[in-house]
Amino acid sequence: SQTIHQWPATLVQPVGSPLSLECTVEGTSNPNLYWYRQAAGRGLQLLFYSVGIGQISSEVPQNLSASRPQDRQFILSSKKLLLSDSGFYLCAWSVRTYEQYFGPGTRLTVT
Amino acid sequence: AQSVTQLGSHVSVSEGALVLLRCNYSSSVPPYLFWYVQYPNQGLQLLLKYTTGATLVKGINGFEAEFKKSETSFHLTKPSAHMSDAAEYFCAVSDLQSTLTFGKGTMLLVSP
Numbered sequence: 523s524q525t526i527h528q529w530p531a532t533l534v535q536p537v538g539s540p541l542s543l544e545c546t547v548e549g550t551s552n553p554n555l556y557w558y559r560q561a562a563g564r565g566l567q568l569l570f571y572s573v574g575i576g577q578i579s580s581e582v583p584q585n586l587s588a589s590r591p592q593d594r595q596f597i598l599s600s601k602k603l604l605l606s607d608s609g610f611y612l613c614a615w616s617v618r619t620y621e622q623y624f625g626p627g628t629r630l631t632v633t
Numbered sequence: 634a635q636s637v638t639q640l641g642s643h644v645s646v647s648e649g650a651l652v653l654l655r656c657n658y659s660s661s662v663p664p665y666l667f668w669y670v671q672y673p674n675q676g677l678q679l680l681l682k683y684t685t686g687a688t689l690v691k692g693i694n695g696f697e698a699e700f701k702k703s704e705t706s707f708h709l710t711k712p713s714a715h716m717s718d719a720a721e722y723f724c725a726v727s728d729l730q731s732t733l734t735f736g737k738g739t740m741l742l743v744s745p
Binding site: 554581610625 | 665667669674675676677682684723727729731733736737738
């Protein structure tokens with residue numbers, strides 16, 4: 523069966539510090555991978571998605587970036603965090619049937 | 634382009650009462666539709682999905698939803714609410730390419 527991991531589970535970072543969140547999927551090959559953010563009261567915002575290694579689509583302009591160095595690994599990064607980057611970050615995967623399966627999330631607080 | 638509207642950011646029911654969460658969509662292609670549930674500080678869990686075929690689909694935890702093309706709706710129901718159903722619920726539509734469009738979510742509150 524497929525599983526998806528995210529780490530860390532929680533993170534407190536000062537403004538201006540770098541960020542690296544990691545997501546890995548097990549039990550499937552060549553999945554589509556997604557990064558979402560949930561800010562308080564604002565629903566789900568799609569940040570990036572990837573249909574293959576090295577292929578990244580950005581949905582919104584921001585100071586975040588994503589990379590997919592391996593088939594089942596998806597990384598969300600920032601060089602300098604802003605207060606507005608605080609939120610709950612969710613990674614998800616999908617294959618041909620289009621439903622997405624979500625990881626447990628990372629709670630990021632920028633102070 | 635796809636869009637999803639969930640009527641009511643909060644819905645309150647009593648334990649044992651009918652749950653009805655509303656979802657309307659717009660789509661330029663025959664839609665694939667989904668309902669997800671999210672408990673506090675957790676990821677989203679797929680409740681049920683409609684792709685093709687039977688328009689009444691059953692999901693986990695006793696939930697079901699009916700696809701009504703003429704009304705462009707995909708409302709989520711459960712005959713009898715349980716305290717453990719308290720969570721946020723998201724409706725989503727697929728663009729049949731790579732992404733889902735999510736509604737803004739409905740928080741279900743269940744009182745004893």
